[in-house]
Amino acid sequence: MLNKTEILQWLQEVQHPGKGDKNIVELGMVDSVEILDEAICVTLAFPKRPDPLRNYLIGAAQACVYRHAPGGTEVEVKTIVKEPAKPSKGPEFNLEQLKEVSNIIGIASGKGGVGKSTVTVNLAVALARLGYRVGVADADVYGPSIPTMTGTQDAQIGMAGEDENNALFVPVEKYGVKWLSIGHVSGEGQALIWRGPMATSALKQIILQTLWGPLDYLLIDMPPGTGDIHISLIGDVPMTGAVIVTTPQAVALSDVLRGVNMFRNPQVQKPIIGLVENMSWFTPAAHPDEKYYLFGRDGGVQMAHNLNIPFLGQIPLVQDIRESADEGTPAALLDRPDSAAFLDLARRIASA
Numbered sequence: 431m432l433n434k435t436e437i438l439q440w441l442q443e444v445q446h447p448g449k450g451d452k453n454i455v456e457l458g459m460v461d462s463v464e465i466l467d468e469a470i471c472v473t474l475a476f477p478k479r480p481d482p483l484r485n486y487l488i489g490a491a492q493a494c495v496y497r498h499a500p501g502g503t504e505v506e507v508k509t510i511v512k513e514p515a516k517p518s519k520g521p522e523f524n525l526e527q528l529k530e531v532s533n534i535i536g537i538a539s540g541k542g543g544v545g546k547s548t549v550t551v552n553l554a555v556a557l558a559r560l561g562y563r564v565g566v567a568d569a570d571v572y573g574p575s576i577p578t579m580t581g582t583q584d585a586q587i588g589m590a591g592e593d594e595n596n597a598l599f600v601p602v603e604k605y606g607v608k609w610l611s612i613g614h615v616s617g618e619g620q621a622l623i624w625r626g627p628m629a630t631s632a633l634k635q636i637i638l639q640t641l642w643g644p645l646d647y648l649l650i651d652m653p654p655g656t657g658d659i660h661i662s663l664i665g666d667v668p669m670t671g672a673v674i675v676t677t678p679q680a681v682a683l684s685d686v687l688r689g690v691n692m693f694r695n696p697q698v699q700k701p702i703i704g705l706v707e708n709m710s711w712f713t714p715a716a717h718p719d720e721k722y723y724l725f726g727r728d729g730g731v732q733m734a735h736n737l738n739i740p741f742l743g744q745i746p747l748v749q750d751i752r753e754s755a756d757e758g759t760p761a762a763l764l765d766r767p768d769s770a771a772f773l774d775l776a777r778r779i780a781s782a
Contacts, residue, residue: 432499437472441453492506538660547576549775556775558605560776564608565648574611579758580605590641599615601640601641650669672693673704673706674706674739707730707741
């Protein structure tokens with residue numbers, strides 16, 4: 431006694447030469463199989479766009495069933511027009527998960543290497559030490575370093591929701607801060623080779639599809655530089671304002687100017703809360719009262735004055751900051767002069 435499963439197994443022998451030699455069952459082209467008294471009727475589905483191998487596939491399917499069916503069985507192969515199912519559009523982005531977030535602050539820089547992520551991590555911890563509810567979204571898609579800086583690179587990201595289109599990330603909680611990074615999702619050391627639209631979509635998902643809950647501040651560690659990714663992100667996420675991070679060199683002025691102009695662009699128009707000067711001076715551990723201005727002196731102060739934006743403070747270049755970051759223990763947790771600088775920065779931003 432024949433059954434449909436058996437006939438479908440026969441039809442797996444019919445390969446589509448134009449589809450990488452995949453068979454017609456695998457390609458979803460067999461719409462139906464009917465078994466009558468002494469007849470088998472197979473219906474193949476073809477899209478509206480003409481398939482040059484249509485007649486070949488009809489004949490091959492008919493020959494295949496003839497070959498396997500008992501003698502005297504009548505075989506008919508019919509066709510219908512049927513478009514393949516469109517792939518799911520994926521999750522829909524909305525602002526539902528940000529409705530309990532009071533302030534969203536983008537931490538930006540005109541170029542990489544100025545310590546933007548270090549400032550983001552320590553500012554978040556400092557705000558938490560001051561009693562605020564804080565979250566951090568690491569949107570630096572090409573160089574996510576926050577998992578290492580917070581010692582959360584091995585954390586398992588939880589998911590909440592009934593299906594993949596409504597699922598929400600559950601951030602990692604440590605040091606009184608909620609953290610979520612592209613690095614948590616992609617895995618440590620995994621290269622992310624994404625074009626602009628893919629990167630933008632991933633960043634939106636990290637920010638807009640995370641169960642943040644009530645927060646006083648959500649800090650977004652933005653990718654360095656300016657470009658389409660930044661404009662799209664700023665346009666879709668309701669930022670309260672931006673903090674620009676720079677170093678003291680005079681040559682950094684053009685980079686800061688690009689970052690400031692991005693937020694001041696008429697199509698963006700986001701307030702700039704202020705400028706932070708990182709690596710302002712170096713103080714040796716053995717000589718805590720000495721300051722060495724390795725990258726120039728008060729360059730950030732002058733930049734802020736020239737661009738008419740508030741100056742938020744200076745962060746010294748301390749070896750312990752780098753060592754603390756590598757160990758996953760932010761400097762702002764400790765009681766040192768550099769820790770005090772981050773607490774002062776947090777107070778200024780809160781008051782701003």
